[in-house]
Amino acid sequence: MITKRISENQIEYNKNLIKKYPFLARGIYDYDTKEYEFTWLDDLEPGWRIAFGKNLCEDLAEALKQDGCEDSFQFLQIKEKYAELRLYYMGGGDATRECIHKYEELSKYICGHCGKLATKITSGWYYPLCDDCSKEVHSTFTDIANFYSFNSYDDIIAEVEHIKTNYKYGDYWQPLK
């Protein structure tokens, strides 16, 4: 017998989500509801999912269409590393890469807990948090502008706006030294 860990509503929600965005499917299972227990979106930090989960899905669907890679694209792993989102995948072309990198870059400035603009990065284990969420975490912090070598917090706000509206992979790509 399979113990259901999530509600029927949640399964229905995930089912619709995967119907709309097939790349969110976690894999094929033998029994009928299991495959809808989780989607790849569940691996996003909660704040990131709130802030840009929907946009990521919409943009990625569009990018895959553009690249003609809707059937071959597959996520391999989604995680947080060094205070930013890492999306590992196979398949996809230039538009896909552009889209993936855009959201990895954006995540650096978004609170992983609530989705507001981050103001701090935790020390040791790097993680972006806003003022409110940082109060609930036992850590020391680095100011986010310092952490990313910006002059002021206004520059962070401008950077976030730039990524959202005018992101180009080429502007951020750096050759290995």
Ligand SMILES: [Zn+2]
């Ligand atoms: Zn927060």
